[in-house]
Amino acid sequence: MFPEIGHFALALALALALVQSVLPIAGASRGNAVWMKSAQATALGQVLFVSIAFVALMQAFIVSDFTVRNVVENSHSLKPMLYKVAGTWGSHEGSLLLWILILAVFGAGVAWFGSNIPGETKARTLSVQAWISVGFLTFLLLTSNPFERVFPPPLDGNDLNPLLQDMGLAMHPPLLYFGYVGFSIVFSFAVAALLEGRVDPAWARWVRPWTLAAWVSLTAGIALGSWWAYYELGWGGWWFWDPVENVSFMPWLLGTALLHSAIVTEKRDAFKTWTILLAILTFSLSLLGTFIVRSGLLTSVHAFAVDPERGLYILGLLAVSIGGSLALYAWRAPEMEPGGLFRPISREAGLLVNNLILVAATGTVLFGTLYPLILEAVTGDKISVGPPFFNAAFIPMMLALVVFMGLGPFLSWKRADIAGLLDRIRFVAVLAVIPALAAWYLLNGGPIMAYLAILGAAWLLFATLREWAVRIRLFEVSFAESARRARNLPRASHGMTLAHAGVAVLMMGMIGSTGWKSEEIVFAAPGTEVAIAGFDITFEGAEKVQGPNYIADRGTLVVRRDGELVRTLFPERRYYPVAESQTTESAIRSTLAGDLYTSIATPASDQMNNAGAWTLRILYEPLVNLIWIGSILLVIGGCLSLSDRRLRVGAPRRAKKSASDAVPAE
Amino acid sequence: MKRLIAGLPFIAAVIFGGFFLWGLNPDRDPNEIPSVFISQPAPKFDLEAIPGLETPGLSRSDLVGNERPVVVNVFASWCVPCRAEHAVLTRFVEREGIRLFGINYKDKPADAVKWLNDLGNPYERIGSDLSGRTGIEWGLSGVPETFIVDGDGTVLFRYVGPVVGPEAVERFTEALKQAGALPSGAAS
Numbered sequence: 111m112f113p114e115i116g117h118f119a120l121a122l123a124l125a126l127a128l129v130q131s132v133l134p135i136a137g138a139s140r141g142n143a144v145w146m147k148s149a150q151a152t153a154l155g156q157v158l159f160v161s162i163a164f165v166a167l168m169q170a171f172i173v174s175d176f177t178v179r180n181v182v183e184n185s186h187s188l189k190p191m192l193y194k195v196a197g198t199w200g201s202h203e204g205s206l207l208l209w210i211l212i213l214a215v216f217g218a219g220v221a222w223f224g225s226n227i228p229g230e231t232k233a234r235t236l237s238v239q240a241w242i243s244v245g246f247l248t249f250l251l252l253t254s255n256p257f258e259r260v261f262p263p264p265l266d267g268n269d270l271n272p273l274l275q276d277m278g279l280a281m282h283p284p285l286l287y288f289g290y291v292g293f294s295i296v297f298s299f300a301v302a303a304l305l306e307g308r309v310d311p312a313w314a315r316w317v318r319p320w321t322l323a324a325w326v327s328l329t330a331g332i333a334l335g336s337w338w339a340y341y342e343l344g345w346g347g348w349w350f351w352d353p354v355e356n357v358s359f360m361p362w363l364l365g366t367a368l369l370h371s372a373i374v375t376e377k378r379d380a381f382k383t384w385t386i387l388l389a390i391l392t393f394s395l396s397l398l399g400t401f402i403v404r405s406g407l408l409t410s411v412h413a414f415a416v417d418p419e420r421g422l423y424i425l426g427l428l429a430v431s432i433g434g435s436l437a438l439y440a441w442r443a444p445e446m447e448p449g450g451l452f453r454p455i456s457r458e459a460g461l462l463v464n465n466l467i468l469v470a471a472t473g474t475v476l477f478g479t480l481y482p483l484i485l486e487a488v489t490g491d492k493i494s495v496g497p498p499f500f501n502a503a504f505i506p507m508m509l510a511l512v513v514f515m516g517l518g519p520f521l522s523w524k525r526a527d528i529a530g531l532l533d534r535i536r537f538v539a540v541l542a543v544i545p546a547l548a549a550w551y552l553l554n555g556g557p558i559m560a561y562l563a564i565l566g567a568a569w570l571l572f573a574t575l576r577e578w579a580v581r582i583r584l585f586e587v588s589f590a591e592s593a594r595r596a597r598n599l600p601r602a603s604h605g606m607t608l609a610h611a612g613v614a615v616l617m618m619g620m621i622g623s624t625g626w627k628s629e630e631i632v633f634a635a636p637g638t639e640v641a642i643a644g645f646d647i648t649f650e651g652a653e654k655v656q657g658p659n660y661i662a663d664r665g666t667l668v669v670r671r672d673g674e675l676v677r678t679l680f681p682e683r684r685y686y687p688v689a690e691s692q693t694t695e696s697a698i699r700s701t702l703a704g705d706l707y708t709s710i711a712t713p714a715s716d717q718m719n720n721a722g723a724w725t726l727r728i729l730y731e732p733l734v735n736l737i738w739i740g741s742i743l744l745v746i747g748g749c750l751s752l753s754d755r756r757l758r759v760g761a762p763r764r765a766k767k768s769a770s771d772a773v774p775a776e
Numbered sequence: 777m778k779r780l781i782a783g784l785p786f787i788a789a790v791i792f793g794g795f796f797l798w799g800l801n802p803d804r805d806p807n808e809i810p811s812v813f814i815s816q817p818a819p820k821f822d823l824e825a826i827p828g829l830e831t832p833g834l835s836r837s838d839l840v841g842n843e844r845p846v847v848v849n850v851f852a853s854w855c856v857p858c859r860a861e862h863a864v865l866t867r868f869v870e871r872e873g874i875r876l877f878g879i880n881y882k883d884k885p886a887d888a889v890k891w892l893n894d895l896g897n898p899y900e901r902i903g904s905d906l907s908g909r910t911g912i913e914w915g916l917s918g919v920p921e922t923f924i925v926d927g928d929g930t931v932l933f934r935y936v937g938p939v940v941g942p943e944a945v946e947r948f949t950e951a952l953k954q955a956g957a958l959p960s961g962a963a964s
Binding site for chain 1 (some may be wrong): 778
């Protein structure tokens with residue numbers, strides 16, 4: 111019965127979304143306050159009904175209700191409870207339901223917390239949000255009903271893809287979706303502003319917390335996915351430039367640009383149409399990601415249930431939402447007024463450069479991701495674009511970005527003092543050379559790009575810390591005074607420092623783990639010894655072990671350094687009989703200095719080969735943990751900024767039309 | 777000018793949309809990789825017969841110099857889809873008159889003999905590739921795979937996976953017709 115309740119709740123949510131997509135926006139144009147207010151109730155109602163549907167599906171997974179097709183296809187009675195719950199969003203249908211739930215949550219969030227937003231803007235925004243809801247709810251109900259029953263019900267399910275039975279990956283989709291879909295509300299705000307024909311600092315201030323919230327979860331989601339790939343796939347890599355990774359990375363890059371351009375709109379009333387465009391494009395790229403992942407358009411390691419018909423439906427949704435909003439932009443944006451002026455050397459100019467580089471980087475990733483499709487359409491040739499292209503094109507751009515990232519916070523708004531700036535950064539620039547030279551001296555070897563990257567990361571880290579020190583006047587005044595200043599600094603400012611420093615830390619991890627990785631792949635019989643990065647590793651053999659829903663070959667690797675036992679590692683190769691697939695469970699000795707990473711592969715069991723020979727992959731990845739630590743700093747920085755007082759209280763009020771002449775004329 | 781710039785994102789989106797629409801064509805499979813062996817000479821190999829079976833072994837020289845192109849099928853008794861494919865290939869030999877050669881891939885001779893005795897033997901010659909070496913030469917991605925080789929020893933067609941089901945059979949028949957592997961009487 112619960113599945114039917116869930117199904118019915120979805121239909122009710124659709125009905126509410128339909129009302130919400132018409133009534134409030136009509137009210138806004140007619141000045142009917144009651145119609146406008148209706149969005150409040152419908153947005154909350156939507157989140158209620160979609161939640162009911164989501165809980166109903168989750169219930170079916172928890173009790174292993176094998177009369178529901180989705181549960182049959184993605185669950186199994188022997189699966190650990192955590193993964194039964196996670197199975198709710200493990201399939202195409204379930205993840206789409208989660209998508210819609212988050213869409214509704216953000217709509218309701220604006221309805222609930224947005225008491226400072228003027229009625230008309232709020233009504234229009236919520237109506238636009240409801241258009242998206244209608245699109246996706248009909249998609250779910252018409253093509254991908256998660257509550258479909260099967261008769262006769264089978265005795266047991268087909269199991270969730272074992273690769274996905276992992277803590278990191280159980281949490282990865284919700285976070286990623288929260289980020290992806292979070293940009294929907296920013297998109298709705300942007301479309302509402304275009305309809306209204308006005309963007310001002312107050313608008314930017316309403317949009318910023320939502321952007322920031324979405325950005326923080328997207329950051330966490332991508333980092334978690336990367337971490338999962340690192341320890342679960344058994345290759346020891348954390349980023350593969352796979353199309354599906356790229357489509358999550360593009361909204362992140364543009365979202366980062368949006369985050370920064372919205373600051374300029376908020377503080378200086380400039381970059382207005384640009385910010386609107388970024389808001390539209392960021393969500394458009396999120397939609398594009400959904401489309402690419404679910405349509406089978408590109409070759410990818412991420413296989414979702416692929417169905418061209420669904421692809422066509424999403425493409426239709428894309429055409430309406432992206433095409434419609436960009437057409438609206440083309441029509442309305444030229445009528446918007448340009449904002450405040452600024453000098454070539456100023457905070458605005460710095461942020462403009464930041465935006466241009468981020469947009470160019472997004473364009474590069476987009477081009478590299480879609481190039482195989484475009485080439486095939488034009489010439490019929492089939493190719494794939496791999497890491498060499500992305501590394502060659504993307505890394506230099508990021509290095510340029512890093513230079514400006516260090517510089518930007520020193521610049522003042524409107525017009526910066528060049529002499530004072532040079533005075534402040536001279537010391538930092540010299541300091542940044544030291545780690546690069548030290549690395550050169552100690553390691554002598556490795557790619558030249560890696561040394562440039564070390565220089566960039568050190569520059570960013572020192573410049574960020576220096577800027578923070580300047581603000582609180584560290585070492586210039588007493589510590590007590592500095593501490594007082596630090597307390598009085600807005601949290602957003604600390605957030606920026608933390609996030610920028612996080613990028614520097616992240617970079618260090620990336621450089622270390624790619625530039626100085628050592629790797630050994632051996633066919634080992636028991637007793638084989640491998641020496642890598644100062645460790646001596648002995649392969650003692652492998653045995654069969656039985657897990658709850660899998661059988662594993664577990665290898666025993668004794669790690670010694672200078673004869674002393676460091677640790678014994680147990681990498682596993684698991685076989686899931688129900689799903690008929692295998693997974694690699696790597697065993698890692700993790701320290702801040704680097705990871706010793708081991709994985710084991712099925713014995714070369716052929717009668718042709720020596721009995722008992724296994725394939726061992728052993729890697730040493732220096733500093734790799736800094737990637738996750740840097741990501742955590744980014745997330746904390748974002749959260750800190752989100753908790754800034756300006757965003758919580760001191761409701762931004764839109765300047766009255768009759769107010770003082772300090773406001774640009776409407 | 778301002779209008780033009782504001783319209784650029786829209787135009788770009790329309791162009792991308794066109795490519796996406798093209799990409800959704802259901803006949804298109806992005807995972808399909810054209811075989812490097814197509815239009816290339818078949819690899820050199822010389823395989824012994826399966827011990828305990830009367831069917832002779834197979835080498836590259838058996839594939840060349842035939843009046844019509846021939847079919848080479850890679851199979852194994854441990855391969856479940858091969859069992860389904862076996863019936864289809866047998867029908868092709870009996871009804872359409874194709875010439876079928878087999879490569880028995882990484883299979884124990886006793887198992888292979890039993891399998892062929894149970895299901896019947898449509899193959900003219902079978903080479904036993906116990907080591908999998910010849911399979912590597914042919915660039916196998918799995919078992920079964922089926923190739924059409926013409927009189928010069930050039931590979932004309934490759935089918936990955938079992939030729940089972942109406943769609944696969946249709947594709948395979950079409951390839952046979954194009955290669956001229958069907959005797960003129962049966963091809964009509």
